[in-house]
Amino acid sequence: MKRVRLVVAYDGTHYHGWQIQPGKVTIESRLNEALTSLLGEPVQVIGASRTDSGVHARGNVAVFDTSHRMPADRICMALNQRLPEDIRVQSSEEVDPDWHPRKCRCVKTYEYRILNRRIEMPMQRFYSHFCYFNLDLEKMQKAAGLLVGEHDFKSFCSVRTQVTDTVRTIYSIEVKRDEEDMIGIRVTGNGFLYNMVRIIAGTLMAVGMGQIAPEDMGAILEARDRRAAGPTAPARGLTLIQMEYDG
Amino acid sequence: MKRVRLVVAYDGTHYHGWQIQPGKVTIESRLNEALTSLLGEPVQVIGASRTDSGVHARGNVAVFDTSHRMPADRICMALNQRLPEDIRVQSSEEVDPDWHPRKCRCVKTYEYRILNRRIEMPMQRFYSHFCYFNLDLEKMQKAAGLLVGEHDFKSFCSVRTQVTDTVRTIYSIEVKRDEEDMIGIRVTGNGFLYNMVRIIAGTLMAVGMGQIAPEDMGAILEARDRRAAGPTAPARGLTLIQMEYDG
Incomplete structure (x- = not known):
């Protein structure tokens, strides 16, 4: 018996999020199916981040x-041949x-x-x-700077x-x-509360609009x-970029 | 009677290209339908570039x-409300x-x-x-430089x-x-032959692989x-970025 770690990329558009739910197609269920079929034994993955629908x-x-x-x-390569093209x-x-x-x-990094x-x-x-609405980038950067550090993020949960x-x-x-009018908010931290990055993004947007x-x-x-x-900003804007472990 | 010019963006994935074809969904047919419905009279657009399926x-x-x-x-705004979300x-x-x-x-600009x-x-x-296959960017840049200028591009047609x-x-x-492993080939010229940018991209890829x-x-x-x-490189990689007219 051995334990195997996977790094997984996916387009969350057509999934009901990561976690298995009866009657719904999720990233976790697709991975379990493909692994079970590849390895010829029942396999159940444990995910690091149970991303929401559309993320x-x-x-x-x-x-x-x-x-x-x-x-x-x-x-890795054998599994990809059994996965749909929106999971790699x-x-x-x-x-x-x-x-x-x-x-x-x-250490997790998300981008909104x-x-x-x-x-x-x-x-x-x-x-x-x-x-x-035309967002004021400087104001958003200033507000973002005030969130850096150790804080109680209960308001953002x-x-x-x-x-x-x-x-x-x-x-x-x-x-x-960037030159194509895309604003990227990249947040790195030691852990995130439920919806925390999407609430940070929604709050920074309110700052950019002058409401806060x-x-x-x-x-x-x-x-x-x-x-x-x-x-809370909509799910489709959020991407889990990477997770860095010590071990 | 007046003549109106539109600048049109679209995700070509689900279309059989620009030009009207019987029984196929095209960008041109969708625009004609939306304009006819909006203006209450039969409207037919004339397109600048009849892009291929998937472009x-x-x-x-x-x-x-x-x-x-x-x-x-x-x-513009009224029309977008009658268009599917992959045309704006x-x-x-x-x-x-x-x-x-x-x-x-x-002056047209394409990106592959x-x-x-x-x-x-x-x-x-x-x-x-x-x-x-890991592409050699420097070789591709050197080859690209040799295509700049006025040439007979018959080999690329x-x-x-x-x-x-x-x-x-x-x-x-x-x-x-870019940092996410995307190579962009941006070509600007006074006009392009059929499939010219896709053949340039396919040739530069062969250069990047050391075949040419x-x-x-x-x-x-x-x-x-x-x-x-x-x-000829596949259609999905190609985007018509912009068309600049004198008038």
Whole structure:
């Protein structure tokens, strides 16, 4: 028996998120099916991040156990031939049998993309949130800077969650605009609360529209109240970029 | 009666190209339907570039005539509400009644995108050609430079065409690689032969793979024979970026 770690990229548009749900097509169910078929034994993956419906990933992580003799690094290519084209495993490698993707220290990076122009651009419609209102990038950058560091992010956590410790550390938030009017908000941290990146993105958009002042970010954090922050930005703009583990 | 010019962006994935064909869904047919419904009179557009099936556009151009009183610049937003989400008109403006998008001088820019990495990235699958083989960017840039200028591009023209004058001018070709392994080949010129950009892209890929030497580009041009150049790269990688007119 060995434990194998996968790095998984997917276009989340046509999935009901990561986690298995009865009667719904999810990333986890597709991976389990393809692995079970490839290895000829029932396989169940454990995912690092259970992304929501419509959220994309370049580098989500999952592990599974198998007694099959196929070398771990060969599983990646063989698995991709059994997966639909909107899921592609980027790598596969053997890890310690007790390594668990949600029980070890990890630095996660997400990107939220906002297409900020007068009219939508069709090729971007599944991978960004469209915003007609001209956003003030400098204000958004200033507000983002005030979120960096260790804070209680309770105001940036969906009320649907039952987590008690809402303190997290954001190592960096970069807000950039490219030549094609795409604003990318790239957030790196040691862990994220439920919907945290989408609430940060929604709040920074409100800042960019002038509805919230950049210097209000401190008060929003201190409120420890979801109602103090801006709206939750739509799922399609969010991509899990990468997860970095020590081991 | 007035003539209106549209700048049109579309995701070509689900269309049989621009031009109307019986029983097929095309960009032109969708535009005609939406305009006819909006303006309450039969409308037929004339397109600048009749892009192939699967090719995308950020800025194709079309004109049509109408006797409707709606101001030309208001048509854009009203039209988008009647178009599917993979077609978005970017602007609409009145032009001279005799202005014709294929009968006046124009500078066109196309981009061909190649995702050059070991494993596919799902979010890019409809908007780039995937190439597993590691491409030598410097060689591609050197070869591209030899195509710039006025040349007879007969070797870079699909044999299915009946054009007799195959001399064209390429003003610039830029070959760049971004941090996400996407190689963009951006070509600007005064006009392009049938499949010319896709044959240039296919030839530069062959150069990047070491199958053709950069310094062979001169001989390929001189051959004036389609068989001298590389293969035609797939449609999904091509985007018509913009068309610049004097008037």
